[in-house]
Amino acid sequence: MPTFSLVHLEFLGWAALWTLGLSAIAFIGGGLVGFAVALARISPVRGLRWAAIGYIQIVQGTPLLILLFLIYFGIAILGFSEVPALAAAGLGLTIYSSGFLAEIWRGCIQSVPRTQWEAAECLALTPWQRMTRVILPQAARIATAPTVGFLVQIVKNTSLASVVGFVELAQAGKLINNSIFEPFTVFMVVAAIYFAICFPLSTWSRSLERKLNVGRR
Amino acid sequence: MTYEFDFSALLPYWREFAWGALLTLQLSALSTVLGFILGTLCAIGRADGPRWVKFLVACYVEVIRNTPLLVQVFIVYFGIATLGIRVSANMAAVIALVVNVGAYTSEIVRAGLESVHKSQLEAADCLGLSRPQIYWHVVLRPAVERVYPALTSQYVLLMLASSITSQISAEELTAVANRIQSDTFRSFETYIVVGVIYLALSFVVRIALGLFGLAVFVRRRKLGTAL
16 A cells, blocks of 8 residues: 655645646736726726626635536536646636625726716716726725735635546545545645645735725724 | 527526525534634633634634635545544535535634724623623624624625535435536526525525514614614
8 A cells, every 4th residue: 555655745746736737817808808897897887897797706605616617617508628627617706706806906997086986087087097097006005905915716626626626735645535535744845835826825915904004994 | 609598407406406405504504503602702702711722723714714615625534534433414514504604704803802892891790791792782782783784794605515515415405406417418598597596595695694683682683773
């Protein structure tokens, strides 16, 4: 009976890189979509606003697991027979993180004081100029800490990509456990790797929060 | 695209869907109650306990909040088994969810505890209240009332996250869905239905917790103002 060895650790190391890669895809994709949804959510056009609200409610009201299953089987229905697991997992996590980032960023944009919006308008800035020159730079400062905090959620939730057959850290742990059956050791190591990724992010988020002093105003 | 949607194949299974939804509600209700108790005790321990308790709670919170629930579920389910204790999948699911949500609750409640003004404590001291009395009447109630919205969101997330326990074949809605889709081969339709059920459940849980808040926080109900 083989036991947990360096070979397994190396395998987990590679899987951890996939976890990081998938997190990056989810964050970049989710950031782009989420930003658009956040803007739609505060747009003066009512239809756009309601569509954004609906999107956010649906994404936040269904489990990521179900979302991943839907995409996995949905892509097959669309006629792609061979779906790379990375695409399904990446798409699912992108949708998931866009729903949450949109709501986080909407809050940040709207927490820029009302007077700043009015002042920009008084200076005859166009809506585009007002957004890019006045509101977004200030909103970005407020948004940094919660966004880094949400990054931790993304990294943790990539573990669910294992259900669509993507071999990331959690799935790698499962595979190793199937071959050597030392669940306690294997999953403790897996948890430790996740912790090593997430803890610095959490700490960073907290220090940003303190520095910008937006937690307590 | 030539796919034909066929939801009628799922109709005979409506009882199982309903049963699964009920199981998910039971699972999350139990985890919420136990997790709230655990989290509140931890928050008090961190705010007011001896140094080693503070350290232990801090470690517990950081470890849980920085590792995925899926891995926690695996550790509880498979890990406990290797220690020689046999637990059912549902038992393991409840343990993992309680441990998980306890950490988040403790952070939220801690924020509430910190928001109670020092002069309130001094006033309570002057009135000769005992420590448990101070905690119950002066600290805990206003603290929890203040962070109640955050707790509500957390418990809705917990209900959704309970779907993860299907990975150790705990009996709940997602596990039921997995079984139905392998029975009917109507995977896409099954998960659409289940997604809609979860969506409805999250609204129901949110409303139920809101009503519960109204029932419990008398001050808020009578005055209608934020604390």
